[in-house]
Amino acid sequence: MDQYPRLPGASAEAKAEWLRAIRDFHFGRGGAAHPALSWRPAAPATCGLVVPAASADPTAPLRELLEVARTEVPARREAFATQLRTLRDGLADLLAVEDQRDPGPERLRASVGAFGADLVDASALDGILGAQRGSMRVDGRRRQRIEQALAVFARYLDGGGPPLLTVLHTEAGREAVPAMQGLVAELAEDPCRAALRSFDAAAERFCEVVRALRTARLEVTSSYDAERHDPWIATVDWETLSAEELSLVPTIVAVDSASRLTGEAMPGWSRLLASGRPVQVLALASPVHDPEQGLDAVFSSYRVELGFLGIGHREAFVQQTSTACAEHLREGFRRALGGTRAALHVVVVEPAPLSVASRAHPLFRYDPDSGGSWARRLDVSGNPDPELDWPVTTLTCLAPGGRAKELELAVTFVDHALQESALTGEALVVSDEYRSDDLVPLADYLRLDAETAARRLPCLWVQDEDQDLHRAVPTRRLTQACRDRLAFWRSLQELAGIHSEHVERALERARDEARQGREELEAQRAAELEQVRSEAVGQAAHLLAATLVGVGVEDLVGLAPVTAPAVPVSTPAAPAAAAPAAAEAEVPAATATISSEPWIETALCTSCNDCRNINPQLFVYDDNKQAKIGDPSAGTFAQLVKAAEKCPARCIHPGQPLDPNEKGLDKLIARAAPFNR
Amino acid sequence: MFGLKSDPSTELPERYFSLEDYEGGVARWCPGCGDLGVLTAVQRICRAEQLPPEKVVCVSGIGCSSRFPHYVGTYGFHGLHGRPLPVACGIKSRRPDLTVWVATGDGDCCSIGAGHWIHALRYNMDMVVMLFDNSVYGLTKKQTSPTTPQGMSTNTHPSGAWLPPLDPLTAMLGMTNVSFLAQTVDWNPAHLHATLAAAYRHKGLGFVRILQRCPTYSAGVFEDLQRDPSRLLMLTGPRGIQVEPAIANMFPNKREHDPSDLGTARAICEAHDPVPIGLLFQDESRPCYDAFTNHGLGMPTADKVAALEKELDRFTV
Numbered sequence: 002m003d004q005y006p007r008l009p010g011a012s013a014e015a016k017a018e019w020l021r022a023i024r025d026f027h028f029g030r031g032g033a034a035h036p037a038l039s040w041r042p043a044a045p046a047t048c049g050l051v052v053p054a055a056s057a058d059p060t061a062p063l064r065e066l067l068e069v070a071r072t073e074v075p076a077r078r079e080a081f082a083t084q085l086r087t088l089r090d091g092l093a094d095l096l097a098v099e100d101q102r103d104p105g106p107e108r109l110r111a112s113v114g115a116f117g118a119d120l121v122d123a124s125a126l127d128g129i130l131g132a133q134r135g136s137m138r139v140d141g142r143r144r145q146r147i148e149q150a151l152a153v154f155a156r157y158l159d160g161g162g163p164p165l166l167t168v169l170h171t172e173a174g175r176e177a178v179p180a181m182q183g184l185v186a187e188l189a190e191d192p193c194r195a196a197l198r199s200f201d202a203a204a205e206r207f208c209e210v211v212r213a214l215r216t217a218r219l220e221v222t223s224s225y226d227a228e229r230h231d232p233w234i235a236t237v238d239w240e241t242l243s244a245e246e247l248s249l250v251p252t253i254v255a256v257d258s259a260s261r262l263t264g265e266a267m268p269g270w271s272r273l274l275a276s277g278r279p280v281q282v283l284a285l286a287s288p289v290h291d292p293e294q295g296l297d298a299v300f301s302s303y304r305v306e307l308g309f310l311g312i313g314h315r316e317a318f319v320q321q322t323s324t325a326c327a328e329h330l331r332e333g334f335r336r337a338l339g340g341t342r343a344a345l346h347v348v349v350v351e352p353a354p355l356s357v358a359s360r361a362h363p364l365f366r367y368d369p370d371s372g373g374s375w376a377r378r379l380d381v382s383g384n385p386d387p388e389l390d391w392p393v394t395t396l397t398c399l400a401p402g403g404r405a406k407e408l409e410l411a412v413t414f415v416d417h418a419l420q421e422s423a424l425t426g427e428a429l430v431v432s433d434e435y436r437s438d439d440l441v442p443l444a445d446y447l448r449l450d451a452e453t454a455a456r457r458l459p460c461l462w463v464q465d466e467d468q469d470l471h472r473a474v475p476t477r478r479l480t481q482a483c484r485d486r487l488a489f490w491r492s493l494q495e496l497a498g499i500h501s502e503h504v505e506r507a508l509e510r511a512r513d514e515a516r517q518g519r520e521e522l523e524a525q526r527a528a529e530l531e532q533v534r535s536e537a538v539g540q541a542a543h544l545l546a547a548t549l550v551g552v553g554v555e556d557l558v559g560l561a562p563v564t565a566p567a568v569p570v571s572t573p574a575a576p577a578a579a580a581p582a583a584a585e586a587e588v589p590a591a592t593a594t595i596s597s598e599p600w601i602e603t604a605l606c607t608s609c610n611d612c613r614n615i616n617p618q619l620f621v622y623d624d625n626k627q628a629k630i631g632d633p634s635a636g637t638f639a640q641l642v643k644a645a646e647k648c649p650a651r652c653i654h655p656g657q658p659l660d661p662n663e664k665g666l667d668k669l670i671a672r673a674a675p676f677n678r
Numbered sequence: 679m680f681g682l683k684s685d686p687s688t689e690l691p692e693r694y695f696s697l698e699d700y701e702g703g704v705a706r707w708c709p710g711c712g713d714l715g716v717l718t719a720v721q722r723i724c725r726a727e728q729l730p731p732e733k734v735v736c737v738s739g740i741g742c743s744s745r746f747p748h749y750v751g752t753y754g755f756h757g758l759h760g761r762p763l764p765v766a767c768g769i770k771s772r773r774p775d776l777t778v779w780v781a782t783g784d785g786d787c788c789s790i791g792a793g794h795w796i797h798a799l800r801y802n803m804d805m806v807v808m809l810f811d812n813s814v815y816g817l818t819k820k821q822t823s824p825t826t827p828q829g830m831s832t833n834t835h836p837s838g839a840w841l842p843p844l845d846p847l848t849a850m851l852g853m854t855n856v857s858f859l860a861q862t863v864d865w866n867p868a869h870l871h872a873t874l875a876a877a878y879r880h881k882g883l884g885f886v887r888i889l890q891r892c893p894t895y896s897a898g899v900f901e902d903l904q905r906d907p908s909r910l911l912m913l914t915g916p917r918g919i920q921v922e923p924a925i926a927n928m929f930p931n932k933r934e935h936d937p938s939d940l941g942t943a944r945a946i947c948e949a950h951d952p953v954p955i956g957l958l959f960q961d962e963s964r965p966c967y968d969a970f971t972n973h974g975l976g977m978p979t980a981d982k983v984a985a986l987e988k989e990l991d992r993f994t995v
Contacts, residue, residue, distance in 0.1 A: 083976065090979050097979075604925070607715030607867050614709065626697055626718045627867065649710040649891065650865055 019435050026429055027458055028477050045416035045463050045473075057352045060179035061324040062283055063168065063256065067184050069334040070165040070252060081249055082158060085214065089154045091221035092147050099139045142227065146216055153213035163203065163251040169195045170256040177256055177285055192255035193262075193269035196280045203251045204239035204278075211246055212237045239278070247279060247341040259286035259347060263305045271310075274317040274343045281337060284347045288356040292423035296478075299423050303361070303482055306489065311345035312367045312379075318344040319367040325354040329364050329383045340370055358385050358392050359417035360490040365497070376498040385412075388499055390487055391444050396462075398470055408462070408470075411444035414486040415461055415475050428475040430463060440472060447484055597657035599641050603627045605652040612644040612653060620644060628652075633659060642669050645676040698751075699731055700724045705749045712864030712890035713743050713810060719871040720750065720779055720808075723878055729777050736779045737766040739786035742817045742892070743810035746781035760791030763798035763807070770803040771971035777878075778805035785815045788824040788844055799883060800855045801967035806877045806884045809846060812892035813899045820895040827899060846887055847947040847958065851940065857882035857964040859943070860919065860957045864890045865904050868925040869955060876919055876957060882966050889953070903953060907931070911946070913956030929955075 025031050058064075110123040139147070165183035169192040178186045189195035212234050219225035239250065255273070262270055262284045270282050284307055290299045308321035318340055320333035330348065337344035349362045356362040364383040371377045385392035391411035400406040418424050431440065439457055441449070446459035459480050463473045475483075495501050601620075606627035612620040613628065619636030620628050641655035655673040658666055700721040707713045724734060734752035738744035740759035747754025753776075757765045766780045787795050787809050798807070814832065815821040821834045825846065829838040850856050858880040862873040870888065877884025891900050903909050912929035913919070917937050926932070931952055935942060937960040946954045977985075 086978065087976065093979060604868055604922075605866070607712065607865060608718035609710050609712075609714045610705070611709050624697065625722055647710065649712075649893065650867075 016435070016437065019432075020437065020439060023431060023435075023440075023458060023474055026476070027474055027480075045419050045461060057324055057350045059177045059285070059350055061350065062285065062330065062346070062348045063166070063177060063184070063254070064179050064181070065324075065327070065330055066254065066281070066283070066334050066338075067166055067179075067181055069331060069338055071183065073335065073338050074165055074252070077245075077249060078162060085154050085158060085210075088214065088217040088221060089151060089158070092151055092217055095139065095220065096144070096147060096151075099144070102138070143220070143225070146225070147220055150213035150217045150220070153210055154217070157210045166252050166254050167199060167203070168254045168256055169199065171258075171261070173261075174256045174258065174285070177283075189255075191266055191269050192257050193266060193273045193282060196253045196255035196282070197269075197273050197276065197278065200250070200253045200278045200280050201239075203253065207246075207250045208237050208239060208242070211242060244341045248339070250279065252281060252338065254281045254283055256283045256285065259284040259307050260302065263302075263307050263310075267310075270345070271314070274311060274314040274345060276343065277316065278343055279341050280343055282343070282345045284345065286347060286349045286362065288349055288351040288361070288417070289421045290423055292421075294423070296423060299421065300478065300482055304485060308345070308347045308365065308367075309489075311347070314343075316342065316369050318342045318369065319347075319365075320345075321347040321349075321362060321365050323349040323351055323354050323357050323362060323364065325349075325351050326357060326364060326383060329366075333366055336366070336368060336370075340368075342369065354385075355412075355417050355420065358412045359414050360384075360391065360486050361414050361417045363490055363493060365493055375496045379493070379497045381493055381497040381499070387494070390447070390490070410462060411442070413443050413447075413461065414483040415443055415479055418479060418482065419463075419475075424479065427479040428461070428463075428473040430465075430471045430473045431460065433471060440474065443475070443480070443483065446480075447487055599630055599633055599656040600654050601628050601630055602650075602652035602654075603629050605650045607650045609649055611647045611649070615644050615647070616640045638663050638666065638669050638673075642673045642676075645673065651676070693730065695725055695728055695731065697721050697725050700734075700751050702747075702749045702751045702754075706745065707742065708892075708894045710891070710893040711742070712812070712888070712892070713746070715864045715867050715870060716743075716781075716808060716810065716874075716888060716890070717746065717749055719867065719874050722871060723875050724752070724777075726875070727777075727878070733775060734777045734779070735766075735769055735773075736781060737762045737769065738781040739783070739791060740817070741783035741786045741810075741815070742812070743781050743783045743808075743890070744786060744817075746779075750779075760786055760789070761794060762786065763791065763794040766805055766807075767798055767801055767803050767967075770805055770968050772975070774804070774968055774972050774975070778803075780805060780807040782807065782809055783816075783823075784809065784811040784813060784825040784846075785821075785823040788846055788849075796853055799850060799853045799885065802855050802857050802882045802964050803968040803971075804882055804966060806874065806886065808874070809885070809887045810890045811846065811887055812890045812896050813843070814892055814896040816892045816895045826896075830896070830899070845947065845950070847954075848944065850885060851944050851947060851959060855964050856885070856959065857961050858884040858957075859887075859959045860885070861887045861889070861953075861955050862919075863900070863903065863910070863955055864888055865900075866925070866928065868921050869919065872919050872921050873956070880960065881962050882964060889955075909952050911952035911954045913946070913954055913958065917960070918957045 106123040106127045109121075109126050110118050113121050113123070164185040166185070168178055168184060168186045169189040170178050170186060171190070171192060172188065174192070175186075175188075178184070187195070187199075215237065216225065216230075216234055219230060239247065242250070255270070257266055257270075262282075270284075273280055273282060286307070290302060294302075308319055311317060311319035318337050320329075320337070322330045322333055324330060333346060337346065347362075349356050357364055363381065366380045367378055368380070369378055371380075381387050391413050393409055393411055396408045396410055398406055398408055415428065419428055440460040441457045443459040443461050446454060446457060449457060458474055460472045460474050463471050465471065491500070498504070603623060603625075604627070608622070608626050608628070613622070616636040618632050619630065619640060621631035623629050638655065638658035638660065641653070645651075645653040645655050654676050656677065658669065663669070705714055705717060720736075724731075731752045734750075735755065736747040736750045736752055737755045737757060738746050739757055739762040744756060744762070747756050755762075755765050755769075762780050762782050766778050769776060770778055782791065787807075811825055813823060813825045813827060813830070815823050820832050822830075822832045822839045824844040826832060826835075826839045826843055828840070828842050831838050847859065847861060850859055858877055860873050860877060862870045864870055873886055877886050889900055889903070891897070891904075907928055908930045910929055910931060912926065912932045913935040914926070914932050915934045915936060918935060933946075935946070935956065935958075937943070937957045940959055943958040947958065
């Protein structure tokens with residue numbers, strides 16, 4: 002553990018004093034003024050690896066959502082419109098036919114023209130045409146239904162369609178809303194409550210179209226039954242829509258800040274998610290906090306997990322993502338818009354994925370449509386090194402001798418937190434002159450047991466403006482916040498099936514059982530081996546003894562030791578031959594019995610009806626319209642023989658006569674014989 | 679909210695079609711006629727696929743087998759002699775949603791309708807054509823048809839048919855754009871059913887020649903084949919007609935055949951003996967003319983009327 006060379010001049014007392022000062026700072030008891038510690042502009046060494054210079058665009062999440070809507074929604078709407086157009090034409094044709102049914106003399110006269118009018122008596126022709134019979138007429142109620150449906154179709158098809166996204170936002174959230182075509186923004190005091198109302202209004206407008214659609218489907222096939230279908234059509238609301246129809250209801254988006262949603266706006270979005278209405282809630286989170294909030298507010302905000310609260314609603318789609326992880330963000334939007342559930346998107350607006358890498362805002366997606374278990378629903382893929390506590394990154398630095406050296410660093414929550422101006426004083430750089438094994442890298446420190454940790458201090462590597470590396474010690478409060486983030490990350494891991502303790506316990510149990518089974522088997526084999534060995538030795542000794550005393554091998558049977566194997570050395574021939582004979586005698590002789598029942602090879606029947614024309618009770622058809630025997634007692638043997646002879650597929654086998662008193666049986670049996678073979 | 683509200687009325691009433699739904703009038707074919715087995719096979723396929731009867735059209739020409747549409751409970755078109763195929767192509771041109779079965783006989787298809795036969799195969803529209811080949815004109819009581827065996831006595835050739843018969847298989851294997859050609863026998867319902875089902879599944883024109891017994895006017899033409907199954911050559915293979923092993927075992931003479939091999943298919947057919955049954959040729963990549971004739975199907979009625987009027991305005995009376 003002697004990682005750092007000791008300063009030659011530092012006395013034990015001086016080192017103890019320095020350590021006391023550092024501990025005081027760590028535990029918040031002062032000590033910051035001690036020369037062992039200094040504040041200087043320094044950033045965690047890992048940050049240089051992930052932070053670009055550009056700042057994040059607050060409109061990025063809605064731009065992405067709109068882009069996804071552009072690729073998904075128009076095709077769906079067009080397919081639906083095509084469906085409506087087809088039905089509209091069908092209904093229009095129905096009315097056109099109805100209108101032509103009674104043309105009237107005037108229309109007939111016009112249709113035959115001036116030349117024809119002299120040749121054809123239009124009134125007489127109308128009398129003939131009007132007397133036609135046999136087709137169904139459109140009554141008044143039906144015509145009204147059809148005309149209403151046509152009017153709704155016309156409004157929907159000619160209306161230009163609703164916008165792709167209707168965004169509801171607060172005054173503060175205005176900066177997150179881009180001015181783009183296809184997006185309509187509305188100001189609301191509480192966007193989530195307003196979204197609920199907006200959705201209900203939009204859904205009701207769409208349900209009117211669905212009612213017309215369902216009516217039209219029934220009308221074009223002339224199967225509308227007012228008594229049965231009127232109540233059904235009347236009860237159509239958004240909850241009765243099919244998944245496909247529900248995905249066509251205009252998309253409503255409530256945009257709000259994550260801090261507001263975890264505070265005063267919480268009842269609104271919670272009710273929205275619980276309602277099941279497919280509304281999108283966009284919670285925008287900032288990776289840094291306002292320093293004016295005070296440290297307590299900053300630390301407590303880290304403990305509120307908006308995404309996890311969303312998962313608590315169980316049936317809503319929830320994702321936590323970052324604008325710096327565009328593919329993850331887009332895929333989540335795609336799934337949410339393709340589904341029919343309420344969706345909560347917690348999006349961190351940041352230029353680089355440091356909050357993701359430091360597990361401050363780990364990526365996850367909870368999709369109830371993926372299955373019934375946590376393992377299927379929760380997906381943490383997309384996070385760097387998802388199987389580790391902290392992602393590991395490599396920093397190349399120059400060692401004192403000018404030699405390049407690679408330093409493996411864990412990106413922890415502290416690396417992210419120190420980016421916040423409010424938290425800059427939560428870590429101080431330790432003088433390079435102080436070297437001690439008491440300073441343990443933070444990731445390792447968090448793995449220590451409580452007793453060891455109490456004797457150590459966490460540290461992390463920071464870089465100053467000259468890019469020189471120094472160690473810094475975070476306060477206990479910040480360390481505890483880091484520990485809390487780790488605990489949350491481990492919960493996510495376990496729920497997503499990574500390092501699940503249940504699995505590990507089950508594996509251990511299975512290993513134990515396998516080990517135990519193997520040991521038992523090995524013990525059994527060893528015992529058997531030992532037994533065989535001892536028997537073989539006994540046998541050999543016995544043979545040797547017999548040979549020595551001059552007894553012949555043929556006499557060994559009687560002299561065999563009690564431990565000898567049960568199999569005799571030689572078996573007398575006579576008993577061996579007698580045994581099978583006795584066995585044969587016990588088994589009754591097999592007789593070739595042929596069924597006396599009539600039967601039909603049904604699979605070969607060509608459905609020619611010949612047999613059924615003879616006796617439809619004796620011969621019946623199965624589900625495939627192929628013949629089988631129905632009631633054998635319903636006919637005579639003569640009918641069976643006749644059918645067998647007529648059957649072109651030769652698949653009827655008459656068997657033996659059931660009635661021994663039937664006339665002419667001898668001849669019939671002789672005729673049946675070829676079909677019974 | 680725990681998922682969408684459960685409301686059984688959201689679904690339109692589901693229909694299930696039984697064999698009876700595909701039955702039309704009582705079949706008036708002669709007792710023991712092979713057509714009855716084909717009728718049942720088609721009805722069973724319709725049931726297995728749950729085809730709504732109003733979405734099926736059976737088209738026929740003239741002949742015994744052309745009574746077929748009357749006995750099926752679907753739409754039907756009993757057309758003119760030799761003309762079932764143009765009617766079927768017309769239907770398929772504008773109603774691709776309908777399943778079309780064509781029933782035609784050896785006289786109807788290979789004689790008076792031969793011109794349409796060639797072109798329907800070339801059009802390769804998505805339908806099943808069943809050639810009921812009983813080697814005789816049965817409806818008109820035994821005249822020589824194109825496939826009547828040489829020497830068979832008929833009313834038109836009492837001393838025996840003079841010419842060698844036409845082999846529809848070798849003829850079709852030489853026609854342009856043929857995409858599915860199979861042969862089966864009516865006296866083995868399982869093979870018949872499997873062959874027609876394969877033709878139904880084929881995208882394009884599935885042509886099945888059915889060796890069909892006529893117990894009245896050409897009785898005995900196929901008796902040898904029926905009594906001695908080794909006279910038949912069953913074509914097997916992973917891409918061929920699949921039947922149960924018990925059915926396959928009824929044919930002692932088998933040969934593995936790749937239906938994409940046109941040359942071998944021709945050689946098998948030209949040998950004439952043994953008579954092949956199974957899938958001779960299939961190529962789903964061949965172009966289907968209905969893909970072209972279906973253009974503009976979604977055109978609204980008003981546009982159609984406008985287009986027609988514009989066209990008619992070019993003429994003056």
